Amino acid sequence: MQATEVVKLLLGIGEPLVGRLLTYDALGMRFREVKLRRDPKCPLCGTAPTIKDLSIHGNGGGACEITSEHHAAVGVAPKAGG
């Protein structure tokens, strides 16, 4: 899926997954699409960004600020695995 998105973006064809999150549940064999909107309060790409460089990542590999903020805003839990 990611590979197909890459080819589409490189060629400028079709509708890329910009602003859409596609989730895949292999056990249920179901795909779901969640519309994503830009968050005006986003610390990076919002209207008043607080992240303007990579300094919050430190120099060693990125120790982000860790908070216990709720992560279910889009109803899809983040996944780290690759």
Added chain:
Amino acid sequence: MKTLKEMLAEARQVVPEEGPAELQRRLASGEKLVVIDVRDPDEYRDGHLEAATNISRGFLEFRVGTAVTDPSTPIVLYCQTGLRSMLAAKALKELGYATVINLQGGYQKWVQSGLPVVREVPMTADQIQRYSRHFLLPQVGDKGQKKLLRSKVLLIGAGGLGSPIALYLAAAGVGTLGLMDGDVVDLTNLQRQVLHTTADIGKPKVESGTRTLKALNPEVNVIPLPMRITAANVMDVIRDYDLIVDGSDNFETRYLVNDACFLAGKTNVHGSIFQFEGMATVFAPNEGPCYRCLYPTPPPPGLVPS
């Protein structure tokens, strides 16, 4: 009898002209536009605008319909200096195309303005065979394939996600693939990380990955980057690539790649998995949300297993 000068003057009455900077701005904005290079094929091969389709002046009226399906789509024509295309543009106006613009000064002025051009490198017989199934797809074709061959994609992570993506992109003929991963192959990787083989255990993943990709498609330029991505190296690494693919396996990297791609204006094709679930999306700076719009900060350690 009319002189050439008179004919050009007549054409200028009905055909507006725009300079290279104006056309570049239109192209960069993603405006729907058809650019036609009306010079002869050998002139086109020597260098042309990336967006241009070649229909030489002599065939223009016969073939314009294949390049322009909707007559209301704006068309920009150019030739070497802007004279042939001026007369060609008048002919298209007479055929009923609503907006036909002539590139003022033609290809020559475009080049003098320092704007990018591409040279047509003819495909080898092997390439024509290898990519023949792409040529059958109207959305890809010969032009699309050449675009893929010129493209540079950076894969962050040569693991579970990076492996199949790298294989597909190499097979499809993406010209340059940067493969970045600081890990070595472990026996536990092999049940899913299909770039690597049993004989590769203990070797850097970028080394086995490069060998597998080269075996699949020897003409792909694979750049092995045997290192972890860090705040110190990320900007330098992503700079040279058209597109970044995040196939990493931890949140630190995901946020770092997201932030760096946004700051550098690079599109990030994001994917992540956990057990039987996966997700994918594309973060295109200023066109859509970024990873932080979804998840403003990383989850606390231990809450989400990686």
